[in-house]
Amino acid sequence: xxxxxxxxxxxxxxxxxxxxxxxxxxxxxxxxxxxxxxxxxxxxxxxxxxxxxxxxxxxxxxxxxxxxxxxxxxxxxxxxxxxxxxxxxxxxxxxxxxxxxxxxxxxxxxxxxxxxxxxxxxxxxxxxxxxxxxxxxxxxxxxxxxxxxxxxxxxxxxxxxxxxxxxxxxxxxxxxxxxxxxxxxxxxxxxxxxxxxxxxxxxxxxxxxxxxxxxxxxxxxxxxxxxxxxxxxxxxxxxxxxxxxxxxxxxxxxxxxxxxxxxxxxxxxxxxxxxxxxxxxxxxx
Amino acid sequence: xxxxxxxxxxxxxxxxxxxxxxxxxxxxxxxxxxxxxxxxxxxxxxxxxxxxxxxxxxxxxxxxxxxxxxxxxxxxxxxxxxxxxxxxxxxxxxxxxxxxxxxxxxxxxxxxxxxxxxxxxxxxxxxxxxxxxxxxxxxxxxxxxxxxxxxxxxxxxxxxxxxxxxxxxxxxxxxxxxxxxxxxxxxxxxxxxxxxxxxxxxxxxxxxxxxxxxxxxxxxxxxxxxxxxxxxxxxxxxxxxxxxxxxxxxxxxxxxxxxxxxxxxxxxxxxxxxxxxxxxxxxxx
Numbered sequence: 001x002x003x004x005x006x007x008x009x010x011x012x013x014x015x016x017x018x019x020x021x022x023x024x025x026x027x028x029x030x031x032x033x034x035x036x037x038x039x040x041x042x043x044x045x046x047x048x049x050x051x052x053x054x055x056x057x058x059x060x061x062x063x064x065x066x067x068x069x070x071x072x073x074x075x076x077x078x079x080x081x082x083x084x085x086x087x088x089x090x091x092x093x094x095x096x097x098x099x100x101x102x103x104x105x106x107x108x109x110x111x112x113x114x115x116x117x118x119x120x121x122x123x124x125x126x127x128x129x130x131x132x133x134x135x136x137x138x139x140x141x142x143x144x145x146x147x148x149x150x151x152x153x154x155x156x157x158x159x160x161x162x163x164x165x166x167x168x169x170x171x172x173x174x175x176x177x178x179x180x181x182x183x184x185x186x187x188x189x190x191x192x193x194x195x196x197x198x199x200x201x202x203x204x205x206x207x208x209x210x211x212x213x214x215x216x217x218x219x220x221x222x223x224x225x226x227x228x229x230x231x232x233x234x235x236x237x238x239x240x241x242x243x244x245x246x247x248x249x250x251x252x253x254x255x256x257x258x259x260x261x262x263x264x265x266x267x268x269x270x271x272x273x274x275x276x277x278x279x280x281x282x283x284x285x
Numbered sequence: 286x287x288x289x290x291x292x293x294x295x296x297x298x299x300x301x302x303x304x305x306x307x308x309x310x311x312x313x314x315x316x317x318x319x320x321x322x323x324x325x326x327x328x329x330x331x332x333x334x335x336x337x338x339x340x341x342x343x344x345x346x347x348x349x350x351x352x353x354x355x356x357x358x359x360x361x362x363x364x365x366x367x368x369x370x371x372x373x374x375x376x377x378x379x380x381x382x383x384x385x386x387x388x389x390x391x392x393x394x395x396x397x398x399x400x401x402x403x404x405x406x407x408x409x410x411x412x413x414x415x416x417x418x419x420x421x422x423x424x425x426x427x428x429x430x431x432x433x434x435x436x437x438x439x440x441x442x443x444x445x446x447x448x449x450x451x452x453x454x455x456x457x458x459x460x461x462x463x464x465x466x467x468x469x470x471x472x473x474x475x476x477x478x479x480x481x482x483x484x485x486x487x488x489x490x491x492x493x494x495x496x497x498x499x500x501x502x503x504x505x506x507x508x509x510x511x512x513x514x515x516x517x518x519x520x521x522x523x524x525x526x527x528x529x530x531x532x533x534x535x536x537x538x539x540x541x542x543x544x545x546x547x548x549x550x551x552x553x554x555x556x557x558x559x560x561x562x563x564x565x566x567x568x569x570x
Contacts, residue, residue, distance in 0.1 A: 111370050231349035253421055
Protein backbone atom coordinates (compact mmCIF):
# COMPACT_ATOMS: atom_id res chain seq x y z
CA UNK A 1 0.00 0.00 0.00
CA UNK A 2 1.20 3.49 -0.81
CA UNK A 3 0.15 6.20 1.60
CA UNK A 4 -1.44 9.34 0.17
CA UNK A 5 1.27 11.65 1.48
CA UNK A 6 4.05 9.57 -0.08
CA UNK A 7 2.22 9.22 -3.38
CA UNK A 8 1.43 12.92 -3.61
CA UNK A 9 4.77 14.31 -2.43
CA UNK A 10 6.91 12.03 -4.61
CA UNK A 11 9.56 13.81 -6.69
CA UNK A 12 11.32 12.65 -9.84
CA UNK A 13 14.90 13.79 -10.53
CA UNK A 14 15.33 15.26 -14.00
CA UNK A 15 18.91 16.48 -13.62
CA UNK A 16 20.67 19.76 -12.74
CA UNK A 17 19.05 19.79 -9.31
CA UNK A 18 15.51 19.82 -10.69
CA UNK A 19 12.78 17.54 -9.34
CA UNK A 20 9.37 17.12 -10.95
CA UNK A 21 6.24 16.64 -8.88
CA UNK A 22 2.48 16.57 -9.30
CA UNK A 23 0.40 18.68 -6.95
CA UNK A 24 -2.56 16.47 -6.03
CA UNK A 25 -6.13 17.73 -6.20
CA UNK A 26 -6.67 16.17 -2.77
CA UNK A 27 -4.55 18.83 -1.07
CA UNK A 28 -6.49 21.82 -2.33
CA UNK A 29 -8.03 24.20 0.16
CA UNK A 30 -9.96 27.25 -0.96
CA UNK A 31 -8.23 28.87 -3.90
CA UNK A 32 -4.87 27.17 -3.51
CA UNK A 33 -2.87 24.13 -2.54
CA UNK A 34 -2.01 23.67 1.15
CA UNK A 35 1.35 25.24 1.99
CA UNK A 36 2.43 22.52 4.39
CA UNK A 37 1.89 19.88 1.73
CA UNK A 38 4.06 21.91 -0.64
CA UNK A 39 6.77 22.08 2.02
CA UNK A 40 6.62 18.27 2.13
CA UNK A 41 7.39 18.18 -1.60
CA UNK A 42 10.20 20.67 -1.17
CA UNK A 43 11.53 18.56 1.71
CA UNK A 44 11.56 15.45 -0.46
CA UNK A 45 13.38 17.26 -3.27
CA UNK A 46 15.99 18.63 -0.86
CA UNK A 47 16.54 15.24 0.71
CA UNK A 48 16.92 13.63 -2.72
CA UNK A 49 19.42 16.23 -3.90
CA UNK A 50 21.49 16.02 -0.72
CA UNK A 51 21.44 12.22 -0.99
CA UNK A 52 23.22 12.24 -4.34
CA UNK A 53 26.71 12.35 -2.88
CA UNK A 54 28.99 12.77 0.09
CA UNK A 55 29.38 14.92 2.18
CA UNK A 56 25.72 15.95 2.13
CA UNK A 57 24.42 12.38 2.00
CA UNK A 58 23.98 11.95 5.74
CA UNK A 59 21.95 15.16 6.02
CA UNK A 60 18.57 13.53 5.63
CA UNK A 61 16.45 15.52 8.07
CA UNK A 62 15.10 19.07 8.00
CA UNK A 63 16.31 21.19 10.93
CA UNK A 64 15.10 24.52 9.61
CA UNK A 65 13.08 25.35 6.52
CA UNK A 66 12.09 28.93 5.75
CA UNK A 67 9.63 29.63 2.97
CA UNK A 68 8.32 32.80 1.36
CA UNK A 69 5.02 32.27 -0.43
CA UNK A 70 5.06 34.10 -3.74
CA UNK A 71 1.86 33.02 -5.49
CA UNK A 72 -0.90 30.47 -5.01
CA UNK A 73 -0.11 27.03 -6.42
CA UNK A 74 -2.71 25.01 -8.32
CA UNK A 75 -3.15 21.26 -8.67
CA UNK A 76 -1.07 19.84 -11.52
CA UNK A 77 2.56 19.63 -12.61
CA UNK A 78 5.21 21.48 -10.64
CA UNK A 79 8.92 21.26 -10.07
CA UNK A 80 11.48 22.10 -7.44
CA UNK A 81 14.77 23.70 -8.42
CA UNK A 82 17.49 23.04 -5.87
CA UNK A 83 20.98 24.42 -5.39
CA UNK A 84 23.32 23.34 -2.60
CA UNK A 85 24.78 26.41 -0.84
CA UNK A 86 26.69 24.75 1.96
CA UNK A 87 27.83 21.20 2.47
CA UNK A 88 30.21 19.54 4.84
CA UNK A 89 30.25 19.68 8.59
CA UNK A 90 27.08 18.86 10.49
CA UNK A 91 24.65 20.68 8.22
CA UNK A 92 23.85 21.33 4.60
CA UNK A 93 21.92 24.33 3.39
CA UNK A 94 20.11 24.32 0.10
CA UNK A 95 18.04 26.75 -1.88
CA UNK A 96 14.80 25.25 -3.17
CA UNK A 97 12.21 26.99 -5.31
CA UNK A 98 8.83 25.44 -6.12
CA UNK A 99 7.78 26.48 -9.62
CA UNK A 100 4.80 25.92 -11.93
CA UNK A 101 4.79 26.71 -15.62
CA UNK A 102 1.83 28.87 -16.57
CA UNK A 103 1.31 29.22 -20.33
CA UNK A 104 4.95 28.28 -20.79
CA UNK A 105 6.23 30.83 -18.30
CA UNK A 106 7.86 29.58 -15.09
CA UNK A 107 6.04 31.10 -12.10
CA UNK A 108 7.71 30.67 -8.70
CA UNK A 109 5.27 29.62 -5.98
CA UNK A 110 7.53 29.21 -2.96
CA UNK A 111 11.10 30.39 -2.39
CA UNK A 112 12.77 28.50 0.40
CA UNK A 113 16.04 27.76 2.12
CA UNK A 114 16.46 24.53 3.99
CA UNK A 115 19.11 23.50 6.49
CA UNK A 116 19.28 19.72 6.81
CA UNK A 117 21.25 17.48 9.17
CA UNK A 118 20.85 14.21 11.01
CA UNK A 119 18.28 14.14 13.81
CA UNK A 120 19.75 10.84 15.02
CA UNK A 121 22.93 12.74 15.87
CA UNK A 122 21.35 15.23 18.29
CA UNK A 123 23.48 15.97 21.33
CA UNK A 124 21.45 15.11 24.45
CA UNK A 125 24.20 16.13 26.91
CA UNK A 126 22.22 18.97 28.47
CA UNK A 127 18.69 17.64 27.99
CA UNK A 128 18.21 16.51 31.60
CA UNK A 129 19.52 19.83 32.88
CA UNK A 130 17.18 21.78 30.58
CA UNK A 131 14.25 19.64 31.67
CA UNK A 132 15.05 20.42 35.29
CA UNK A 133 15.18 24.14 34.49
CA UNK A 134 11.73 23.92 32.92
CA UNK A 135 13.15 24.88 29.53
CA UNK A 136 11.25 22.26 27.61
CA UNK A 137 7.93 23.45 26.23
CA UNK A 138 5.06 21.22 27.39
CA UNK A 139 2.01 20.18 25.40
CA UNK A 140 -1.35 21.68 26.34
CA UNK A 141 -3.95 19.53 28.11
CA UNK A 142 -6.51 18.46 25.54
CA UNK A 143 -9.78 16.59 25.77
CA UNK A 144 -9.29 12.88 24.94
CA UNK A 145 -9.14 12.13 21.23
CA UNK A 146 -12.60 10.58 21.19
CA UNK A 147 -14.16 13.73 22.68
CA UNK A 148 -12.54 15.99 20.09
CA UNK A 149 -14.22 17.07 16.89
CA UNK A 150 -13.26 15.33 13.68
CA UNK A 151 -12.45 18.17 11.28
CA UNK A 152 -13.37 16.02 8.29
CA UNK A 153 -16.95 15.93 9.66
CA UNK A 154 -17.31 19.51 8.39
CA UNK A 155 -20.46 20.27 6.30
CA UNK A 156 -20.37 19.07 2.65
CA UNK A 157 -20.50 22.66 1.36
CA UNK A 158 -17.31 23.48 3.21
CA UNK A 159 -15.60 20.26 2.24
CA UNK A 160 -16.25 20.93 -1.42
CA UNK A 161 -13.74 23.79 -1.25
CA UNK A 162 -11.46 21.91 1.14
CA UNK A 163 -10.80 18.36 -0.05
CA UNK A 164 -7.67 18.70 2.09
CA UNK A 165 -9.74 17.83 5.16
CA UNK A 166 -10.07 14.23 3.99
CA UNK A 167 -6.30 13.76 4.05
CA UNK A 168 -6.19 14.42 7.76
CA UNK A 169 -7.54 12.75 10.89
CA UNK A 170 -7.48 16.08 12.75
CA UNK A 171 -9.46 16.07 16.01
CA UNK A 172 -9.97 19.60 17.26
CA UNK A 173 -10.17 20.30 20.97
CA UNK A 174 -13.79 21.43 21.55
CA UNK A 175 -12.70 24.58 23.41
CA UNK A 176 -10.93 25.87 20.31
CA UNK A 177 -13.41 24.56 17.73
CA UNK A 178 -16.55 26.50 18.63
CA UNK A 179 -15.99 28.80 15.65
CA UNK A 180 -17.38 25.87 13.63
CA UNK A 181 -20.77 26.54 15.25
CA UNK A 182 -20.46 30.32 15.13
CA UNK A 183 -19.07 30.77 18.66
CA UNK A 184 -15.34 31.44 18.25
CA UNK A 185 -13.48 31.60 21.57
CA UNK A 186 -11.57 34.65 20.32
CA UNK A 187 -8.53 33.54 22.30
CA UNK A 188 -6.49 33.18 19.11
CA UNK A 189 -5.86 29.48 19.72
CA UNK A 190 -6.67 26.37 17.68
CA UNK A 191 -5.38 23.07 18.97
CA UNK A 192 -6.07 19.40 18.64
CA UNK A 193 -4.82 15.92 17.92
CA UNK A 194 -3.42 15.19 14.50
CA UNK A 195 -2.71 12.17 12.36
CA UNK A 196 -2.95 11.47 8.67
CA UNK A 197 -6.27 9.91 7.64
CA UNK A 198 -4.62 6.78 6.28
CA UNK A 199 -2.36 6.47 9.33
CA UNK A 200 0.83 7.14 7.40
CA UNK A 201 3.42 7.49 10.20
CA UNK A 202 4.67 11.03 10.81
CA UNK A 203 8.37 11.60 10.18
CA UNK A 204 10.51 14.75 9.98
CA UNK A 205 9.48 15.52 6.38
CA UNK A 206 5.80 15.05 7.25
CA UNK A 207 6.20 17.48 10.17
CA UNK A 208 6.79 20.23 7.59
CA UNK A 209 3.21 19.53 6.53
CA UNK A 210 1.82 19.16 10.05
CA UNK A 211 2.78 22.73 11.04
CA UNK A 212 0.36 24.04 8.42
CA UNK A 213 -2.39 21.43 8.69
CA UNK A 214 -4.87 23.05 11.08
CA UNK A 215 -7.26 25.83 10.06
CA UNK A 216 -5.82 29.34 10.40
CA UNK A 217 -6.06 30.67 13.92
CA UNK A 218 -8.11 33.58 12.59
CA UNK A 219 -11.07 31.18 12.39
CA UNK A 220 -11.01 31.25 16.19
CA UNK A 221 -11.21 35.05 16.05
CA UNK A 222 -14.43 34.81 14.08
CA UNK A 223 -12.74 35.83 10.86
CA UNK A 224 -13.33 33.07 8.33
CA UNK A 225 -11.67 33.19 4.95
CA UNK A 226 -8.27 32.65 3.51
CA UNK A 227 -5.31 34.06 5.45
CA UNK A 228 -2.49 34.17 2.90
CA UNK A 229 0.90 33.27 4.35
CA UNK A 230 3.74 35.65 3.53
CA UNK A 231 6.44 33.59 5.23
CA UNK A 232 6.66 30.40 7.26
CA UNK A 233 9.70 29.00 9.02
CA UNK A 234 9.59 25.52 10.51
CA UNK A 235 12.15 24.03 12.88
CA UNK A 236 12.13 20.27 13.38
CA UNK A 237 13.49 19.56 16.84
CA UNK A 238 13.29 15.75 17.03
CA UNK A 239 12.01 12.66 15.26
CA UNK A 240 8.43 11.99 16.32
CA UNK A 241 7.53 8.76 18.15
CA UNK A 242 4.71 6.71 16.58
CA UNK A 243 1.13 7.75 17.25
CA UNK A 244 -0.94 10.92 17.44
CA UNK A 245 0.71 14.29 17.74
CA UNK A 246 -0.70 17.32 19.54
CA UNK A 247 -0.71 20.53 17.50
CA UNK A 248 -1.26 24.04 18.81
CA UNK A 249 -1.66 27.17 16.72
CA UNK A 250 -1.64 30.50 18.47
CA UNK A 251 -1.38 34.16 17.62
CA UNK A 252 -0.31 36.80 20.08
CA UNK A 253 -0.10 39.90 17.93
CA UNK A 254 -2.81 40.80 15.46
CA UNK A 255 -1.98 44.22 14.05
CA UNK A 256 -1.71 46.25 10.88
CA UNK A 257 -3.64 43.76 8.76
CA UNK A 258 -1.25 40.94 9.63
CA UNK A 259 -0.80 38.36 12.36
CA UNK A 260 1.87 35.90 13.33
CA UNK A 261 0.82 32.31 13.90
CA UNK A 262 3.04 30.13 16.05
CA UNK A 263 2.63 26.39 15.84
CA UNK A 264 4.05 23.70 18.11
CA UNK A 265 3.87 19.96 17.61
CA UNK A 266 4.40 17.37 20.36
CA UNK A 267 4.64 13.63 19.76
CA UNK A 268 2.90 10.87 21.72
CA UNK A 269 5.66 10.89 24.36
CA UNK A 270 5.09 14.61 24.99
CA UNK A 271 8.29 15.68 23.27
CA UNK A 272 8.32 18.91 21.29
CA UNK A 273 9.16 17.73 17.78
CA UNK A 274 8.48 20.80 15.64
CA UNK A 275 7.72 24.48 15.93
CA UNK A 276 6.95 27.07 13.33
CA UNK A 277 6.00 30.67 12.94
CA UNK A 278 4.25 32.21 10.00
CA UNK A 279 3.48 35.81 9.17
CA UNK A 280 0.14 35.99 7.39
CA UNK A 281 -2.36 38.51 6.13
CA UNK A 282 -5.65 38.84 7.96
CA UNK A 283 -8.58 37.50 5.94
CA UNK A 284 -10.47 40.13 4.01
CA UNK A 285 -13.93 39.04 5.07
CA UNK B 286 27.45 63.70 11.03
CA UNK B 287 27.26 60.16 9.76
CA UNK B 288 26.04 57.57 12.22
CA UNK B 289 28.11 54.41 12.67
CA UNK B 290 25.29 52.12 11.54
CA UNK B 291 24.75 54.07 8.33
CA UNK B 292 28.46 54.32 7.59
CA UNK B 293 29.07 50.62 8.23
CA UNK B 294 25.98 49.21 6.49
CA UNK B 295 26.33 51.34 3.35
CA UNK B 296 26.19 49.42 0.08
CA UNK B 297 27.49 50.38 -3.37
CA UNK B 298 25.69 49.13 -6.49
CA UNK B 299 28.03 47.50 -8.99
CA UNK B 300 25.39 46.19 -11.40
CA UNK B 301 23.54 42.94 -12.03
CA UNK B 302 21.96 43.08 -8.60
CA UNK B 303 25.28 43.06 -6.78
CA UNK B 304 26.06 45.48 -3.94
CA UNK B 305 29.50 45.89 -2.38
CA UNK B 306 29.94 46.53 1.33
CA UNK B 307 32.67 46.67 3.95
CA UNK B 308 32.17 44.73 7.14
CA UNK B 309 33.40 47.03 9.88
CA UNK B 310 35.78 45.85 12.58
CA UNK B 311 33.56 47.57 15.12
CA UNK B 312 30.83 44.95 14.70
CA UNK B 313 32.97 41.95 15.51
CA UNK B 314 32.00 39.72 18.42
CA UNK B 315 34.04 36.67 19.31
CA UNK B 316 35.16 34.88 16.18
CA UNK B 317 32.72 36.51 13.77
CA UNK B 318 30.76 39.56 12.73
CA UNK B 319 27.40 40.17 14.42
CA UNK B 320 24.56 38.57 12.44
CA UNK B 321 22.09 41.37 13.04
CA UNK B 322 24.53 43.90 11.63
CA UNK B 323 24.92 41.71 8.53
CA UNK B 324 21.13 41.62 8.18
CA UNK B 325 21.22 45.42 8.17
CA UNK B 326 23.60 45.33 5.20
CA UNK B 327 21.39 42.79 3.44
CA UNK B 328 18.38 45.00 4.17
CA UNK B 329 20.09 48.02 2.60
CA UNK B 330 21.04 46.03 -0.51
CA UNK B 331 17.49 44.72 -0.88
CA UNK B 332 16.01 48.18 -0.48
CA UNK B 333 18.43 49.61 -3.04
CA UNK B 334 17.67 46.88 -5.58
CA UNK B 335 13.90 47.21 -5.13
CA UNK B 336 14.22 50.98 -5.46
CA UNK B 337 15.63 50.76 -8.97
CA UNK B 338 12.26 50.64 -10.71
CA UNK B 339 8.49 50.31 -10.51
CA UNK B 340 6.61 48.24 -9.38
CA UNK B 341 8.98 47.30 -6.56
CA UNK B 342 10.01 50.88 -5.85
CA UNK B 343 7.44 51.50 -3.11
CA UNK B 344 8.44 48.37 -1.21
CA UNK B 345 10.96 50.07 1.04
CA UNK B 346 10.42 48.24 4.34
CA UNK B 347 11.27 44.71 5.49
CA UNK B 348 8.19 42.71 6.54
CA UNK B 349 9.91 39.34 6.79
CA UNK B 350 13.55 38.41 6.38
CA UNK B 351 14.71 34.83 6.82
CA UNK B 352 18.40 34.05 6.95
CA UNK B 353 20.41 30.84 7.06
CA UNK B 354 23.92 31.35 8.41
CA UNK B 355 26.38 29.37 6.34
CA UNK B 356 29.80 30.44 7.62
CA UNK B 357 31.28 33.06 9.94
CA UNK B 358 31.91 36.41 8.26
CA UNK B 359 35.07 38.40 8.94
CA UNK B 360 35.69 42.14 8.88
CA UNK B 361 36.59 43.38 5.39
CA UNK B 362 35.10 43.48 1.89
CA UNK B 363 31.84 41.64 1.23
CA UNK B 364 29.01 41.81 -1.27
CA UNK B 365 25.33 41.04 -1.50
CA UNK B 366 23.94 39.33 -4.57
CA UNK B 367 20.25 40.05 -5.06
CA UNK B 368 17.62 38.61 -7.35
CA UNK B 369 14.00 39.76 -7.40
CA UNK B 370 11.65 36.76 -7.25
CA UNK B 371 8.31 38.48 -6.99
CA UNK B 372 7.28 42.02 -7.70
CA UNK B 373 3.99 43.77 -8.07
CA UNK B 374 1.07 43.76 -5.70
CA UNK B 375 1.65 44.77 -2.09
CA UNK B 376 4.93 42.90 -1.60
CA UNK B 377 8.19 42.11 -3.29
CA UNK B 378 10.30 39.08 -2.44
CA UNK B 379 13.98 38.99 -3.16
CA UNK B 380 16.78 36.51 -2.73
CA UNK B 381 19.88 38.03 -1.17
CA UNK B 382 23.15 36.26 -0.46
CA UNK B 383 25.97 37.83 1.53
CA UNK B 384 29.30 36.64 0.14
CA UNK B 385 32.98 37.16 0.92
CA UNK B 386 35.80 36.21 -1.41
CA UNK B 387 38.39 34.07 0.36
CA UNK B 388 41.60 33.56 -1.63
CA UNK B 389 39.63 34.39 -4.77
CA UNK B 390 36.83 31.92 -4.04
CA UNK B 391 33.35 33.28 -3.28
CA UNK B 392 32.22 31.94 0.10
CA UNK B 393 28.55 32.51 0.98
CA UNK B 394 28.05 33.74 4.54
CA UNK B 395 24.29 34.23 4.74
CA UNK B 396 21.54 33.01 2.41
CA UNK B 397 18.37 34.99 2.83
CA UNK B 398 14.98 35.74 1.40
CA UNK B 399 13.34 39.05 2.14
CA UNK B 400 9.75 40.13 1.66
CA UNK B 401 9.48 43.91 1.57
CA UNK B 402 6.46 46.19 1.47
CA UNK B 403 5.36 49.56 2.79
CA UNK B 404 4.88 49.84 6.56
CA UNK B 405 3.08 53.15 6.05
CA UNK B 406 0.34 51.22 4.25
CA UNK B 407 -0.55 48.89 7.13
CA UNK B 408 -4.26 48.25 7.48
CA UNK B 409 -5.32 49.28 10.99
CA UNK B 410 -9.00 48.33 10.51
CA UNK B 411 -8.98 45.62 13.16
CA UNK B 412 -6.31 46.99 15.49
CA UNK B 413 -8.74 48.30 18.13
CA UNK B 414 -10.63 45.00 18.09
CA UNK B 415 -7.42 43.00 18.50
CA UNK B 416 -6.32 45.26 21.33
CA UNK B 417 -9.62 44.63 23.08
CA UNK B 418 -9.18 40.87 22.64
CA UNK B 419 -5.75 41.09 24.26
CA UNK B 420 -4.08 39.96 21.05
CA UNK B 421 -1.33 42.53 21.16
CA UNK B 422 1.82 41.35 22.89
CA UNK B 423 2.83 43.68 25.73
CA UNK B 424 6.33 44.70 26.73
CA UNK B 425 7.74 43.32 29.97
CA UNK B 426 8.10 45.59 32.99
CA UNK B 427 11.72 46.61 33.27
CA UNK B 428 13.69 48.56 35.82
CA UNK B 429 14.10 52.22 34.76
CA UNK B 430 16.86 52.80 32.21
CA UNK B 431 19.14 54.42 34.78
CA UNK B 432 18.91 51.37 37.06
CA UNK B 433 19.82 48.96 34.26
CA UNK B 434 23.34 47.76 33.55
CA UNK B 435 25.21 49.33 30.69
CA UNK B 436 26.46 46.36 28.67
CA UNK B 437 29.41 48.37 27.35
CA UNK B 438 30.64 48.59 30.96
CA UNK B 439 31.76 44.96 30.60
CA UNK B 440 35.34 44.15 31.71
CA UNK B 441 38.13 45.15 29.25
CA UNK B 442 39.10 41.50 28.71
CA UNK B 443 35.62 40.74 27.46
CA UNK B 444 35.37 43.88 25.38
CA UNK B 445 38.57 43.05 23.56
CA UNK B 446 36.76 40.17 21.87
CA UNK B 447 33.51 42.11 21.58
CA UNK B 448 34.08 45.60 20.13
CA UNK B 449 30.41 45.29 19.12
CA UNK B 450 29.42 46.35 22.64
CA UNK B 451 30.61 49.90 21.97
CA UNK B 452 28.14 50.26 19.09
CA UNK B 453 25.21 49.82 21.42
CA UNK B 454 23.74 51.65 24.38
CA UNK B 455 22.20 48.42 25.69
CA UNK B 456 20.97 48.62 29.29
CA UNK B 457 20.26 45.17 30.65
CA UNK B 458 17.54 44.63 33.22
CA UNK B 459 19.39 43.63 36.42
CA UNK B 460 17.20 40.53 36.92
CA UNK B 461 18.41 39.05 33.64
CA UNK B 462 22.01 40.29 33.80
CA UNK B 463 23.29 38.47 36.89
CA UNK B 464 25.16 36.02 34.65
CA UNK B 465 27.66 38.89 34.29
CA UNK B 466 28.58 38.37 37.95
CA UNK B 467 28.40 34.60 37.82
CA UNK B 468 24.81 34.27 39.03
CA UNK B 469 22.70 33.51 35.94
CA UNK B 470 18.96 33.45 36.67
CA UNK B 471 18.63 30.31 34.54
CA UNK B 472 15.19 31.45 33.41
CA UNK B 473 16.32 31.61 29.81
CA UNK B 474 15.52 35.33 29.54
CA UNK B 475 17.68 38.35 28.71
CA UNK B 476 15.94 41.69 28.40
CA UNK B 477 16.71 45.33 28.52
CA UNK B 478 16.54 48.75 26.98
CA UNK B 479 18.26 49.31 23.67
CA UNK B 480 19.50 52.20 21.62
CA UNK B 481 22.50 52.73 19.39
CA UNK B 482 25.47 54.30 21.20
CA UNK B 483 25.51 57.33 18.90
CA UNK B 484 21.72 57.74 19.12
CA UNK B 485 21.14 56.93 15.48
CA UNK B 486 17.33 56.64 15.31
CA UNK B 487 15.99 53.11 14.90
CA UNK B 488 14.08 52.43 11.71
CA UNK B 489 12.78 49.23 10.08
CA UNK B 490 16.19 48.31 8.59
CA UNK B 491 17.90 48.90 11.94
CA UNK B 492 15.35 46.60 13.62
CA UNK B 493 16.90 43.73 11.65
CA UNK B 494 20.02 44.43 13.67
CA UNK B 495 18.23 45.01 16.97
CA UNK B 496 16.77 41.48 17.06
CA UNK B 497 20.30 40.09 17.29
CA UNK B 498 21.92 42.78 19.43
CA UNK B 499 21.64 41.32 22.94
CA UNK B 500 23.90 38.54 24.25
CA UNK B 501 22.64 35.03 23.52
CA UNK B 502 20.08 33.87 26.04
CA UNK B 503 22.35 30.94 26.88
CA UNK B 504 24.47 33.41 28.91
CA UNK B 505 21.51 33.50 31.31
CA UNK B 506 21.67 29.71 31.54
CA UNK B 507 25.25 29.91 32.73
CA UNK B 508 26.62 28.72 29.41
CA UNK B 509 28.99 31.38 28.12
CA UNK B 510 30.50 31.05 24.68
CA UNK B 511 29.42 31.47 21.13
CA UNK B 512 26.01 30.08 20.18
CA UNK B 513 26.15 29.79 16.38
CA UNK B 514 22.89 30.68 14.68
CA UNK B 515 21.63 28.22 12.08
CA UNK B 516 18.64 30.27 11.02
CA UNK B 517 17.01 33.54 12.00
CA UNK B 518 13.74 34.97 10.75
CA UNK B 519 12.74 38.51 11.63
CA UNK B 520 9.33 40.06 11.11
CA UNK B 521 9.03 43.83 11.27
CA UNK B 522 5.53 44.69 12.43
CA UNK B 523 5.60 48.49 12.52
CA UNK B 524 7.83 51.54 12.24
CA UNK B 525 9.33 52.33 15.62
CA UNK B 526 8.58 55.64 17.31
CA UNK B 527 11.62 57.69 18.38
CA UNK B 528 13.40 56.75 21.60
CA UNK B 529 14.50 53.65 23.46
CA UNK B 530 13.15 50.26 22.53
CA UNK B 531 12.61 47.35 24.91
CA UNK B 532 14.11 44.04 23.75
CA UNK B 533 13.38 40.62 25.19
CA UNK B 534 15.17 37.40 24.28
CA UNK B 535 13.76 34.15 25.58
CA UNK B 536 14.17 30.45 24.97
CA UNK B 537 11.54 27.93 25.85
CA UNK B 538 12.99 24.71 24.45
CA UNK B 539 16.61 23.75 25.00
CA UNK B 540 17.08 20.26 23.60
CA UNK B 541 19.28 18.07 21.46
CA UNK B 542 22.20 20.49 21.46
CA UNK B 543 20.06 23.32 20.06
CA UNK B 544 17.73 26.00 21.35
CA UNK B 545 15.34 28.45 19.81
CA UNK B 546 15.63 32.08 20.82
CA UNK B 547 12.62 34.32 20.41
CA UNK B 548 13.10 38.05 20.40
CA UNK B 549 10.54 40.80 20.65
CA UNK B 550 11.09 44.52 20.30
CA UNK B 551 8.72 47.23 21.53
CA UNK B 552 9.09 50.92 20.79
CA UNK B 553 8.76 53.80 23.25
CA UNK B 554 4.98 53.84 22.83
CA UNK B 555 4.77 50.17 23.85
CA UNK B 556 4.00 48.96 20.34
CA UNK B 557 5.47 45.64 19.21
CA UNK B 558 7.63 46.64 16.25
CA UNK B 559 9.62 43.49 15.55
CA UNK B 560 9.81 39.85 16.49
CA UNK B 561 12.26 37.16 15.52
CA UNK B 562 13.09 33.56 16.18
CA UNK B 563 16.43 31.94 15.69
CA UNK B 564 17.49 28.32 15.92
CA UNK B 565 20.99 28.12 17.34
CA UNK B 566 23.51 25.59 18.56
CA UNK B 567 24.21 25.43 22.27
CA UNK B 568 27.67 26.75 23.15
CA UNK B 569 30.31 24.05 23.49
CA UNK B 570 31.74 25.31 26.75
